[in-house]
Amino acid sequence: MLEAYRDDLASHGFAPAPRAAADWWHEPLFCGWGAQCARAAHRLHHDDPDAATGALMSVEDDVATVRAAPDFARQEVYDAFLARLDAHAVDPGTIVIDDRWQAAYGTGEVDTEKWPDLRGWIDAQHAAGRKVLLWWKAWDAEGIPAEECVRNAVGDPVTVDAGHPGYRARLAGIVRHLLGPDGLDADGFKIDFTQRGPSGASLTGTDGVWGIAAVHLLLETIATAARETKPDALLVAHAVHPSFGDVCDMVRLNDVTERDVHREPVPVTDQLELRHGIASRVLPDHLIDTDQWPMPDRASWLAYIAAQPRYGVPALYYVEAIDNSGERIQGADLDAVAASWQAYREARA
Template identity: 35%
Template structure:
């Protein structure tokens, strides 16, 4: 690609590695140019060790698309863009001795030639715990539906973010977005990676779980230029929408959706001393915060809010109001009368949402779950990638299998009971979707014989879409809050939460949260934004962010007495800041 400030050579290859080995280029034909109405097309064919490929580059006025159709078969492990391994002269490293001690593997980039680097900066639009959005070209970046704790402290606050990166050599004047263009139903991957080094490549992780046969068309790459990174990313999303690759939606917004939200999780964490402010540093980790999701505690939260004269609209009952995560059965020991609690708030003109972890398999039969088998793993899993799933033992349940009819029927029944208004129902008003980063995605996944074998981003979208559909069938004005600032999820959420604020600064989170809000609006300009509010690193940061929230989206309060991170107490001065901000919302 070439523009006023950037001349970037891209190796015109899309390599498809499988369980059988790395994809290596054997030969290619001369490219042919064709003129079409509105764009020019360049085509050629190539042969590799695993595939026969038909490439095309479509050059439009405002964007370029690079795609391939491949004939062949195999369990797809990775898809590499602008990166190639020549078959001629290839010799694989001798793993027996090379990896005898580390039990690791040699990846394809040890053998491949990537594209030369002509840009000076790379922007990753998906937030991470270190707020490390701008990187140098030789570094690594990742957009993922999972949580990789090896990557900038964890990238589980957006699951996933925009599936694109932006590059520049002149940050004040020109950027190029390089993003994925995927047909609906085919987001069968967990991560989109920028692989830096002496040269660069882009890559998808499919874990050897994607079974390709006949004609296989991996996601295309769309390149869009613009004066700013935000405009380049917006142009990329516009291409997806114009090409029908992401849904266009029109939501019937209920007025109450726009009112301030209070979530009890921050108060639960303060009481549990999650951050060990009051406890001895020797106190081990525990689940005390979960045990404090009780009716008595939430009645106290409501009373404190009333005493502070805070005119909120929605209360979120956070984790963990249930006995078993997969069954979503109310723990009547801690919530003896949830329906009565909801009814009392309704009489006060307020609404109630319930926390919902979609992948929880606790209490469900193993046959209804995606499981883990080390014997099926193509490669070892990095510790950071595996952390969201703990240390699984053979046969462990990774998450529910949303493709199974009995799983879908159970979810529908759960939602009808919890959101329904009929006799014996709870009559809650919606759901806060959390822990999407537990979407099945690692080496060693095992599916049942009746499974549709969904994993990664496609599984995350499907489970959230199904939850959304079931909620709307039960209660048309139900509010579904997701955590996926990605245009593909527009038909599966009414509001997107900006994510947990694991800030790298103690004095302010405003710049970080403004960036998150900006990326969410690029992904879907019509979606409402839950500004979140946990954890805040200091009272000063809380005050600043509380005042700024209405400019970013719907205000969200997580604390009613103290901050869990510092122990600082909220006073009348602080509640006055919230009241003033909420009046402007």
């Protein structure tokens, strides 16, 4: 059915092909979000950093952890993550700096208290042969003038307005600065929260730009500016639809579901296989970011690592501990990551 749907769109010109992939796009990713969450979970819920709870956290604990995790998007914290990976020969080709390196989500201004020299840090990663992606929170209006936003009935900004010419020009300028040689010189974006576009009859914004068309226009604005600034810039997004083939280079399989509707745990590798089956049918020529967060426990995480190379580009989210279970990650575990990545690279050679 998915193939038939894609074929129908393609026959009518609505399933654009992706760009040719740069070699470095295939490299294993390290995304700091899971490691940030693990530090937050230990600070909030695990007084003994060597203790394991052996059970998933409650919904309330999950919420508290996610709220605290952005505080660990810091230069010295990421240096510590990478130092531990280096000690075990885990060498990511691409690093994703996750939520939140920004002083304001909407503006892309660097939080210099957390990242006193982000440009210098990116330069150092480039010197080490690595690329750097910046996490981008789509639709967030923080720091954006109200007139460039979709607003509610009392005039308060709800999201940015993807159809507003002023906002699109602003966003393109932000992208050029973040990727350009006179700015941060980053290598692309992990674009998150595309599902949070505006909806509701009481909202007001640019006429004729709404729904999935607004999502595409938002990503198109980012993609155009990114590629004009850095032709091999990588855009990672969870835009699993044939019509988004031109604005997304690598499709994310997204966050792992922790429990089903009956509150029972869902095997993580089963989800990886199922989501790959969907994404590879809808966007068969795109690279796939296998993602890795959240993991229920260390054993599930290790199983996920072993499975990732069969389904796409390996993505590592954990370095020190598992956020849900509180289990510490051992040196032998990271050795297993290194071995998995070596096999993945050898298979591609």
